[in-house]
Amino acid sequence: xxxxxxxxxxxxxxxxxxxxxxxxxxxxxxxxxxxxxxxxxxxxxxxxxxxxxxxxxxxxxxxxxxxxxxxxxxxxxxxxxxxxxxxxxxxxxxxxxxxxxxxxxxxx
Amino acid sequence: xxxxxxxxxxxxxxxxxxxxxxxxxxxxxxxxxxxxxxxxxxxxxxxxxxxxxxxxxxxxxxxxxxxxxxxxxxxxxxxxxxxxxxxxxxxxxxxxxxxxxxxxxxxxxxxxxxx
Numbered sequence: 001x002x003x004x005x006x007x008x009x010x011x012x013x014x015x016x017x018x019x020x021x022x023x024x025x026x027x028x029x030x031x032x033x034x035x036x037x038x039x040x041x042x043x044x045x046x047x048x049x050x051x052x053x054x055x056x057x058x059x060x061x062x063x064x065x066x067x068x069x070x071x072x073x074x075x076x077x078x079x080x081x082x083x084x085x086x087x088x089x090x091x092x093x094x095x096x097x098x099x100x101x102x103x104x105x106x107x108x
Numbered sequence: 109x110x111x112x113x114x115x116x117x118x119x120x121x122x123x124x125x126x127x128x129x130x131x132x133x134x135x136x137x138x139x140x141x142x143x144x145x146x147x148x149x150x151x152x153x154x155x156x157x158x159x160x161x162x163x164x165x166x167x168x169x170x171x172x173x174x175x176x177x178x179x180x181x182x183x184x185x186x187x188x189x190x191x192x193x194x195x196x197x198x199x200x201x202x203x204x205x206x207x208x209x210x211x212x213x214x215x216x217x218x219x220x221x222x223x
Contacts, residue, residue: 033212043198043214086151088212095141095166100150 002027002091006099014107019074021102023087026068034061034072035086037101043086046072077106110135114199114215121189122223129184129218131199139202139210140182141166142174144195145217151198157182189222196220 003026013019023032034046047054047061049070054061058077063070074081087099112133121127133140141156143166153166157176171193173185182201186193197218204210 035212035214041196041217041219043200043217045212045214048211088151095153095156095164098143098151100148 002029002089002097004087004089004097004099006085006087006102008102009100010103010105012105012107013077015078017077017106019077019081019104019106021072021085021087021104023070023072023089023099024068025087025089025097027091028065028068029089029091031090032063032070033088033090033096034070035088037084037086039083046085074104079106079108082106110213112199112201112213112215114197114218116218117216118219120221120223123190124188127186127189127220129186129197129199129220131182131184131215132180133182133201133213134180135201135203135213136179137201137203137213138179139204140176141200142172142182142184143198143200144168144193145198146195154184154197186220189220191222194220194222 005024007022032049035043036046037043049063058075060073082105084101086101088096115130142154143151145151152168154172155174157163163174199215200212202210202212
């Protein structure tokens with residue numbers, strides 16, 4: 001069973017700062033997802049990665065398959081980025097394993 | 109609009125009273141799944157389905173049943189709810205039938221309280 005660890009668990013930063021959230025997993029995977037959950041509960045998919053790097057607006061996600069590690073970066077952070085960010089990995093055929101999430105607060 | 113719809117969004121019930129949480133998607137997705145989210149534990153998979161009439165247990169299936177009689181619907185059934193099933197439940201779907209191999213679309217969540 002894959003173990004997924006996210007760091008930090010909690011992060012408070014000032015508006016405009018560059019944010020990095022990390023995700024490490026224990027067993028080789030075929031895909032990794034980054035999800036965003038705003039207060040109030042809804043979950044949206046940000047990225048699905050199997051290699052390399054993806055960018056969408058101010059968000060950048062990278063993955064290093066050899067090191068079993070992925071990072072989510074937010075440039076020019078804004079209070080509306082305040083949310084829980086969740087990493088999820090796909091290993092075999094038995095579904096997804098989720099990290100416990102990183103609680104991000106961006107203060108104005 | 110492409111979406112995953114769950115109902116009810118909020119429900120308070122009592123121990124032992126059977127209930128069903130419905131999930132419907134309008135994107136012709138192959139893969140559907142149910143998760144529960146609890147403080148400190150994160151999201152955990154309950155059941156998933158790769159196709160009509162094909163369902164499999166996730167990490168925490170005890171006390172739950174599912175069915176996939178039509179491609180668009182994947183209801184979660186609690187035959188005899190207990191207080192430890194109080195949780196926030198999410199349904200999700202994906203175009204690819206392989207778990208996690210495609211972008212995930214989540215419903216808005218159903219907050220269930222069992223007294």
